[in-house]
Amino acid sequence: MLDDLRGPHARETARALPLALGALGALPTARETAAFAAGSIAVAVVFVESDGSLEAFLPAAGQYGAPRTVTTRFEPISRPSGQFNKDYRLSDAGWRWQIMDKLGYAHDGIDDSPLPERAYADSVRRETGADWAFVLYVVDSLRDADGMFPDGAIAYTADLYGPYMVLTYDNDGYRFRHFDAVLAHEMGHVFGALDEYAPPRPGYPSTGELASGYLGVRNRNALKGGTTDLPCIMRGSQATLDAFAMGELCPSSVGQTGLRDRDGDARPDVVATRPRFDAVRPTAVNGGVFTVTGLVREQPWPRGASSVGTPFRHDISIFVPHDLQFRVDGGEWLPLVATDGRFDEPVEKWTLMTAALAAGTHALEVQGTTGEPAGFVKELSAGP
Numbered sequence: 001m002l003d004d005l006r007g008p009h010a011r012e013t014a015r016a017l018p019l020a021l022g023a024l025g026a027l028p029t030a031r032e033t034a035a036f037a038a039g040s041i042a043v044a045v046v047f048v049e050s051d052g053s054l055e056a057f058l059p060a061a062g063q064y065g066a067p068r069t070v071t072t073r074f075e076p077i078s079r080p081s082g083q084f085n086k087d088y089r090l091s092d093a094g095w096r097w098q099i100m101d102k103l104g105y106a107h108d109g110i111d112d113s114p115l116p117e118r119a120y121a122d123s124v125r126r127e128t129g130a131d132w133a134f135v136l137y138v139v140d141s142l143r144d145a146d147g148m149f150p151d152g153a154i155a156y157t158a159d160l161y162g163p164y165m166v167l168t169y170d171n172d173g174y175r176f177r178h179f180d181a182v183l184a185h186e187m188g189h190v191f192g193a194l195d196e197y198a199p200p201r202p203g204y205p206s207t208g209e210l211a212s213g214y215l216g217v218r219n220r221n222a223l224k225g226g227t228t229d230l231p232c233i234m235r236g237s238q239a240t241l242d243a244f245a246m247g248e249l250c251p252s253s254v255g256q257t258g259l260r261d262r263d264g265d266a267r268p269d270v271v272a273t274r275p276r277f278d279a280v281r282p283t284a285v286n287g288g289v290f291t292v293t294g295l296v297r298e299q300p301w302p303r304g305a306s307s308v309g310t311p312f313r314h315d316i317s318i319f320v321p322h323d324l325q326f327r328v329d330g331g332e333w334l335p336l337v338a339t340d341g342r343f344d345e346p347v348e349k350w351t352l353m354t355a356a357l358a359a360g361t362h363a364l365e366v367q368g369t370t371g372e373p374a375g376f377v378k379e380l381s382a383g384p
Contacts, residue, residue: 004154004155004156004157004185004186004189004195004236005156005157005159005160005189005194005195005204005205005206026298026299026300026314026315026316026317026319026346027316027317027318027320027345027346028131028132028316028318030118030119030122031114031118031122032161032312032316033118033121033122033125033132033133033134033161033162033163034121034132034133034134034161034162034163034190034191035132035161035191035192035214035258035312035316036191036192036213036214036215036257036258036259036268036270036316037132037187037191037257037258037259038258038259038268038270038271038318039130039131039132039271039318040129040130040131040132041130041131041132041133041134042124042125042128042130042132042133043133043134043135043136044120044121044124044133044134044135044136045136045138046099046135046136046137046138047138047140048095048099048137048138048139048140091112092166093107093112096116096117096137096164097109097116099137100116100117100120103120105117105119105120105123115158115163115164117134117135117158117162117163117164118162118163120135120163121133121134121135121162121163121164131318132191134162134163134164134165134190135162135163135164135165136164136165136167136183137164137165137166137167138167138168138169139166139167139168139169140168140169154168154174154182155167155168155182155185155186156186157186157189157190159189159309159310160189160190160192160194160212160308160309160310161190161191161192161309161310162190165183165186165187165189165190167179167182167183167186174241178241178244180244181233181240181241181244181245182240184233184240184244185233185234185236185240185244188233188234188253188256188257191213191256191257191258192212192213192214192256192257192258192306192309193212193213193234193252193253193256193257194206194210194212194219194222194234194256194308195222195234195236196219196221196222196223196226196232196234196235196236196250196252196253197223197235197236197237197239198223198224199224205308206219206222206223206224207219207222207224207225207226208220208221208222208224208225208226208227209225209307210222210307210308211304211305211306211307211308212256212306212307212308212309213255213256213257213258213304213306214258214270214303214304214312214316215255215256215258215260215269215270215301215303215304216303216304216305216306217252217255217256217260217304218252219252219256220251220252221234221235221250221251221252221253222252223235226252228250228251228252230248230250230251231243231246231248231250232248232249232250232252232253233248233249233253234249234250234253258270267371267372269301270300270301270316270317271318271319271371272301272371272372273298273299273300273301273317273319273370273371273372274299274370274371274372274373274374275296275297275298275299275321275368275369275370275374276296276297276298276299276374277294277295277296277366277368277374277375277376278294278295278296278297279293279294279295280292280293280294280366280376280378281293281294282364282378282380284382287356288356288357288358288359288382288383289353289354289355289356289357290353290354290357290364290380290382291351291352291353291354292326292351292352292353292354292364292366292378293339293349293350293351294349294350294366295347295348295349295350296321296324296343296347296348296350296368297321297346297347297348298317298319298320298321298346298347298370299317299370300315300316300317300346301315301317302315303315303316317346317370317371319370319371320343320344320345320346320348320370321343321346321348321368321369321370322343322368322369322370323368323369323373324336324338324343324350324366324367324368325366325367325368326352326364326365326366326367327364327365328354328355328357328362328363328364328365328380329362329363330363330365334352336350336351336352336366336368337350337351337352338350339351352366354380357380357382358382358383359382359383359384360381360382360383361379361380361381361382362379362380362381362382363377363378363379363380364377364378364379364380365377366378
């Protein structure tokens, strides 16, 4: 499994895809299809057959991505997995482009940037309602002598945070019975985890001084330059198989994939977020009735600083405020109303109207939820 983080597409720039509306708040943008491993994940599985056909399956329910068959002129297992160059036939772009074209996702024929799988993954995510998505190509290698690509690769991920990975059926010496362990290792890369084995070549990102992932966590369990020596699926070779069998993921990889849980409540920090209420303005109207307006916003977990991969340009959350409600003096909870009719953005305006209140001081409680609930109490003074 050496040298399985390709990284040739690290130059994929911010211009790759237009920013989604969520770029103004906390939601992932169209180019952020995999930031951390908390939440729901849709996988677009593409079985690339050596007879020139493939079937694309989406495990998520619904019509989008139903099984289909397309053709590719290339034999994927006979094509190098290495860095894209001017002759696209000497990399996986030869067959990937044909598949993406047939699925409706165009490519840049000059530099393979943006990767067409990025747009495809974003579409899969939105159509299925998942938080994240990536593409898994499974290449037929059963009739190949060594189960390797010509450059010696057996399984690889395009780059940190996806958008695609490539596995063969037998994965060289790992064989099909360990397909799940190899897949787990590659999924680590999709969500920011670095390899921990000794660098197979100078400059390969598997050393202890590097920081990666949405949280910017150090690669402390690396064989070279690390400070811990723990079982982990990111160690590679037999160590990956052993760790997978025992469910071992070292603290460095836990942090890099965004699964760190500092308070031990079984909820990763990145999804233990709470809404914040701002600009609360009560206005008294006739008969002791109050109209109250305000803002509610998600407070995403702050991103860390990574030394590898494309940096995140904003703090990210998979939540928008929801289940907003209010009550007065401990009475029945009533729903808050979004000013635009729907709570579907990281920042929303809201309004409420109380019943007629008797003269005196009353306690207004407002609460809502993102990852976890939060709210506030405000006094309302009715009467003269």
